[in-house]
Amino acid sequence: MADSDQVILTMKGISRAFPGVQALQDVDFNLRRGEIHALMGENGAGKSTLIKVLTGVEAPDTGVITLEDKEVQVRSPQHAQELGISTVYQEINLCPNLTVAENILIGREPRRTGRIDWKRMNAQAVDILERVDIGIDVTQTLGSYSVAIQQMVAIVRALDVASTKILILDEPTSSLDTYETDQLFSVMRKLKGQGTAIIFITHFIDQVYEISDRITILRNGKLVGDYDTNSLTHLELVSNMLGxxxxxxxxxxxxxxxxxxxxxxxxxxxxxxxxxxxxxxxxxxxxxxxxxxxxxxxxxxxxxxxxxxxxxxxxxxxxxxxxxxxxxxxxxxxxxxxxxGVALSPEDRKAAGIVDELSVRENIVLAMQANRGWLRYLSSAKQTEIADKYIKMLNIVTPSPEQPVKNLSGGNQQKVILARWLATNPQVLILDEPTRGIDVGAKTEIQKLVVSLAEEGKTxxxxxxxxxxxxxxxxxxxxxxxxxxxxxxxxxxxxxxxxxxxxxxx
Amino acid sequence: MSRSFKIDRKYVPMLATICLFVAGYVIGAIQYPGMARPQTFFNLFIDNAFLLIASTGLTLVILSGGIDLSVGAVIALTSVAAAYLMEHTGLSSLIVIPLMLLMGAAFGALMGGIIHVFKVQPFIVTLAGMFFARGMAFFISLDAITITDPFYRTLSLARIHLIGKSFVSVHVIIAFVVLAVFMYLAHLTHFGRTVYAMGGNEQSARLMGLAVGRTKVLVYTLGGFCSALAGLVFSNNLLSGHGLYANGLEMEAIAAVIIGGTLLTGGVGYVFGTMFGVLVNGLIQVLIIFNGELSSWWTRIVIGLLTLVFILVQSTFASMRRRQASIKPARKRPAAASDGLAAPDTPPS
Amino acid sequence: MAQSKSFWKRFVDSQIFWPLVALGLIMLFNAFFTPNFFKLEIKDGHLFGSLIDIINRGAPLMILAIGMTMVIATEGVDLSVGAVVAISAAVATVLINPALGQQLIASDKLVENVTATPLPVVILAALLVSALCGLWNGLLVSRGNIQPMVATLVLMVAGRGIAQLITGGQIITVYFTPYFFIGNGYLAGVPFTLFLVAVVGIFTWLLTRKTAVGMFVESVGINVKSSFYSGVNEKNIKLLVYVISGVCAGIAGLIVSSNVKSADANNAGLGFELDAILAVVIGGTLMTGGRFSLAASVIGALVIQSMTTTMYAIGVPAMAAQAVKAVVVMVVILLYSEQFRNVANRVFTRKEVRS
Missing domain, CATH: 3.40.50.300 (P-loop containing nucleotide triphosphate hydrolases)
Known part of the structure; x- marks a missing residue:
């Protein structure tokens, strides 16, 4: 604890339970000034709950948050901002139709005799962006820039709205390519140099090693530990995350x-x-x-x-x-x-996979029915038979085939989609991230299924x-x-x- | 892609409308000498003053990502209510006019409030509002009421002379004041920029800490106010009120807003453009009248087609923008991006 | 016992329950305040009475609501149905009376009970033109990727102009008894329009529940992208529902023009689009698409029509009745709104906790 004066934030003994899930259990977390701190863990490890507690979205059941040596209770996202904690999400929460300058300054537009002073606003925006070495035309609409730039504008806005001491970046690099990521990283380094503490959430292991100083790993709602990035090997990181x-x-x-x-x-x-x-x-x-x-x-x-x-x-x-x-x-x-005879289980289960209000039965037969065409309708008895078959085969946990698929857990939803494709009897099965965001048990089942399908001669x-x-x-x-x-x-x-x-x- | 071209592009729909109007008018003037008379031009404004007022209010509603289908009905209700109050209760027009404006604003605020609080689609709420307002107009009176109020008559007949013998009515002045106020609101106030932000992405606007709910209610309030004002101008023009007036006018107003270059999904467009949307609408009618052979229903068909063209152009623009955004430019042209950006610490591999 | 309870629960949970309750309430109101509301008479072997009147007058709306339901289920909306009603009416009457109405308005004697075109051709032509209107909407929505409200707005604006173009700006009157039968005739003692509603209803029910179309429509309405990835041809599904909506509007146009024995391009089907949407909303199909019930929408249409008829019966002028309708409809929509339900739920659960 030699550098305890450097600590800006400590979260101690944080617990938070949701019905049926202990999302966080006695988790400690600390953050120092001017560091980039990676928060790692599988989906469901408790990363997002921890962030929600920190930003006032969720109240912790137990635990203490100390910000700059003062105990605080973060009451709301607004309050978090007032305290100097800002978050930039993966989906950019800005308005693409407004100019870059407006996106940075809306709400605090410089005014002259009551009306917006566009000249000064643009000049201010340029100034603010220059602080992080971004020189772009601020009078253009935000939507005309790449996602990376938009992300950086979001960061800049977050920094400028309040005197941000802690910046939380929630999977900022997911939709960026290597070059854009580098751009983002140079901004992060710049901010770090200015003393901002950054919490960086990502799935990309190599990026963690590239940018972060320390790593905190969570697993199943519990703290695994926090480490200096330099002293943790890739394998240790992975095995700590997977456990x-x-x-x-x-x-x-x-x-x-x-x-x-x-x-x-x-x-x-x-x-x-x-x-x-x-x-x-x-x-x-x-x-x-x-x-x-x-x-x-x-x-x-x-x-x-x-x-x-x-x-x-x-x-x-x-x-x-x-x-x-x-x-x-x-x-x-x-x-x-x-x-x-080709099938694709798409990457984004929610957006392109399940039809959430339709029943499990309808979700399973959908592709098969589409293949048969609208006239050769499967009778409801036949549909139920098919659904039952795959519910049994894939071990889908659902009260009945008539259950809307949105009521199922992520893993079971994924199995429903697999069932949909198996029902079409494909020769080639493409599975894009079939195990994302589902529990370990279901993951293993799906992996085994893939291997056994190949043994049956499928690709x-x-x-x-x-x-x-x-x-x-x-x-x-x-x-x-x-x-x-x-x-x-x-x-x-x-x-x-x-x-x-x-x-x-x- | 040069910078100046990019700037131009956001003005393209509005500039297209302006060009369309100017070209249409010039061709008309060459063909029909009557159209070359200044008064014909001014009549365009006189005849469409109420539509301009209503469309201006609607522009803000549409920019915010909403819609107001009650425009025509509120015009009818205002005309009847004003006529009834002046003729059957003997109230002076000086009291009735502010009262009507207040009623319109309150009606808009109510609709905005329901939209905001209950999260019902604006299109449904204002649809019900349309039914309600028109129904109320007939509750007040089934027949047309002629207005005899002296001040109202004076106002109606007042002429403001411009060049030579040509003149405009007071209504035109009112319309231009409304237009100017709304342009100021839209482009130079925090409220206006919030409206644009909401139209671009309401969720984001909320997360950016903007007062989305308040702004929404205010937008519909202003919309209702404009409709009521348009109703007063309309009834002042005809010196009567009737529940059947301005039937289907909401569609004409929406068409004018779209033709004026505003995106129907909100967030993009200019209040100023709406004026030209209204003028194009008026011009088509004038051309058809001067032509003499074409029947009046061609107006609707042409307006419908023009609306379609503008919608198609805008949706093409939007999909072009989307495609551009989805193509990752960085790796393909790092040089282009780096001229604006500081070189990253590690060059791209 | 358990069986009947589960049936009752299923009924209460079904989409048709609340529209029926609304209809029941209106009927109850009438039982007290409108004399002779439930009286049915037989005159010349035909049934007469307020109830029959509601069904007869509500027929165009019920048919429109059926088409609109499917459109709304795909997360769309068809604002052009009123205009298509006018177009269909215009096509039909112009084919029957090709003199464009000029001398015929003056003297009906000139053309008594004749038609310029055989009736089947008249009907087919009107329906074909309506289907084309639907196809146009469908193409704009599915192939042009234009928002449904915006796409159908175009035909809503231009449609009446087209109808006027067809009628030459005149109100076309016809005098052809077989044509009148569509809107005014009786078959086996009940209005013929009821049979039309039944035919449209059964056809669409078969189409949506005995083929895969219903499942595809709901799937597209809930999640277009997932449907596309699952091989559902979402574009053609959208195209189809707009064509069906167009044809429904065409049938409604025939009934309306036959009913009043004329076609008025300006006023035929005026405000129908709104009534039809409201019928669907009362029927509990969400404007955001997904699960739909044709029967519930038909009952929604009956709710609106009986509300209208009731108001006429108690002496509210036709045009003014709109205001009352608007209030009732707004209340219904608010009752369906999530915000209201949340508040209601909170109140109920709090009571339970206390007790």
């Missing part, structure tokens, strides 16, 4: 390794040649064979989802060809893909941000970086270090 040994599935993978060793005797099911879409993914070649799991490793925005969308026909390519069972694909649409593409998950399920790994397919790794090449190095581009 379990990586054996469960190893046996499954091993039994399958001979299949891969046989090599691909048959023709590929799907064959992409220089397939690409400008601005989304550079032209790539890809062969998919029967009975294999192909993992996609790469960061968000690396092009992994974009490839999935191309293969499934959500997006249309403007380059190259795609063949299915040797026949060239001409029509790119989800429906024609389903007809061919699976497994996309995940969690590298070790990709490693465990896949027979072959495609590594992507920066909207580009970099390489394919098989056999012994499939190890974390090599993949990380490839992703990092070193």
């Amino acid at each position: 379990r040994t990586l054996v469960e599935l190893d046996s499954v993978s091993k039994s399958r390794s001979k299949l891969v060793a046989d090599g691909h005797t048959s023709d590929p099911v799907m064959q992409a040649r220089q397939l690409g879409s400008t601005g989304a993914i550079d032209p790539f070649d890809l062969d998919l064979y029967e009975g294999e799991v192909v993992g996609f490793a790469g960061l968000l925005g690396s092009g992994r989802t974009e490839i999935a969308n191309l293969l499934f026909g959500v997006d249309k390519p403007d380059h190259g060809t795609l063949a299915y069972n040797g026949k060239a694909v001409k029509k790119f649409s989800p429906l024609s893909s389903i007809e061919r 699976c593409i497994f996309i995940s941000s969690e590298l070790e998950e990709v490693l465990r399920t896949s027979d072959r790994i495609v590594v992507l970086r920066d909207q580009e397919k970099i390489t394919e790794l098989t056999g012994d090449e499939m190890n974390e270090t090599l993949i990380m190095q490839t992703i990092a581009g070193s």
